[in-house]
Amino acid sequence: MPPTTPPKNDLFLRACRGEAVERLPVWLMRQAGRYLPEYREVRRKADFLTLCKTPELAAEVTLQPVRILGVDAAILFADILLPLEAMGAELRFVQGDGPTFPEPVRRREDIARLHAPDVDETLGYVFDAMRLVRRELDGQVPVIGFGGTPWTLAAYLVEGGGSKHFEHLLAWSYGDPEGLAVLLDRIADTSIAYLNGQIDAGAQAIQVFDTWGGLLDLERWRSLALPPLRRVLEGIRGRVPTIYYVNGGAHLLEGMRELPVDVLSVDWRLPLSRVRQIVGERVLQGNFDPAALLAPIPEIERRVDAMIAEGSGGGHIANLGHGILPMVPVDHAKAFVAAVQERSARPR
Ligand code: CP3
Secondary structure, eight states: OOTTSOOSOOHHHHHHTTOOOSSOOBOOTTOSSTTSHHHHHHHHHSOHHHHHHOHHHHHHHHHHHHHHHOOSOEEOSOOTTHHHHHTTOOOEEETTTEEEOSSOOOSGGGGGGOOOOOHHHHHHHHHHHHHHHHHHHTTSSOEEEEEEOHHHHHHHHHHTBOOSSOHHHHHHHHHOHHHHHHHHHHHHHHHHHHHHHHHHTTOSEEEEEETTGGGSOHHHIIIIIHHHHHHHHHHHTTTSOEEEEESSOGGGHHHHTTOSOSEEEOOTTSOHHHHHHHHOSOEEEEEEOGGGGGSOHHHHHHHHHHHHHHTTTSOEEEEESSOOOTTOOHHHHHHHHHHHHHHTOSOO
C-alpha cells in the first residue's frame, strides 16, 4: 500500500486537522507495554532495546493494542531516547531502573562526544518497523510516529537517567545556559532528521513528548526549551499533523498557545474546559487520569462521560493524561476505549 492512501478509519487524522467527527477518536499513550500479557510474552524473548531494534518484534507489539483494545490509532513501538544513542551516548535499560546513560553529558566540553548521526544508518530499524506496521495495518488505522523534545531528551542525557529533581540539568541551565543551548540545538538537529525519517517511512502524525517541560516556569520554558522545540516543529512543519504533549505543564499553557502544532496534548491536572479558556481554539488531546484506569469500571465510565463533557467546546481526541500504568487491568483499558467510542457517538 502506498503511504499516501488514507486509512479506512481516519477519525484521528480528521480530528487532528480540526474537522468535525462522528465520535471522538481514542488511543492511549504508551498503549503497547507491560500491562498487556501479550507484550510481556514478547519481552520474555527480548530485552527492551533488542525489541526496539528488531522491526518484526517492534511491529508486533505496536499492533497488539490495536487488536486488543480497538483504538483509533497505532503508535510505533520505539523510545524517545533512541536518537541520543544514535548521537553516540551509550544507553542502557536496566530492569527496574529504567533508562540510564552511564556517561552523562554535563558541561560544554562533553558535547564534543556527540555527533550528528546518519539517521538511516543508525535508526533505520525504527523506519523499517514503521514500514512494516503500515503494511500490516493495511490502512485500518493511522500510525503515529514520535520523539522527545530537546529539553526532555537533554533531561535524561544530562542527568544520566530518570531523576527526582534533575539537579545536574537545572544546575547547567543556571550556570551556563548558552552551553546547554548548544546541546539542545544538537539534539534538535538529530530530532528533525529522525522525525522526517519516520514520516518518509509512513508516519501519518507525529507526537512530540515533553515529559519534563513542567520543571521550568513559563519564563524559563520560553527562553530555554521553546527555541529548540520550535526549530524541531518548523523542521517537520506541513507534512503530517503534529501533537505536542507536556506533562505537568498547566502553567505553560499560555506559552503553548503560540506553538506551531495542530494538537495540544495535556494531562489531567486541569479540566479541558479550563485549558480551552487559556489556549483558545485548539484541538486538545487527553486528559484522563492514568490512575483512574485502576478504578472500578462503572467509575471509569462515569469519568469518561465527565471528560467528554469537559472537552465538548471544540476539537478533542480522547487519551490519557500520561502513559498507561503497568498495573492497569486490560479489561479496564478496554472499557475506557469502548466507553469513549460509545458515549461520544452523537452529532458533533
Ligand atoms: O506509546 C507507545 O505504546 C509507544 C512506545 C513508547 C515507549 N516509550 C515504550 C517504552 C513511547 C511513546 C515512549 C516514550 C517515552 N520513553 C517517554 C515519553 C512519554 C512518557 O511516558 O513521559 C519517556 C520519558 C521515555 C523514556 C523511558 N523509556 C522511560 C523513563 C522508561 C522506563 C519506564 C518504566 O515504566 O519503567 C522507558 C522504557 C519503556 N519505553 C518501556 C516501554 C514499553 C518499558 C520497557 C519494558 O520494561 O518493557
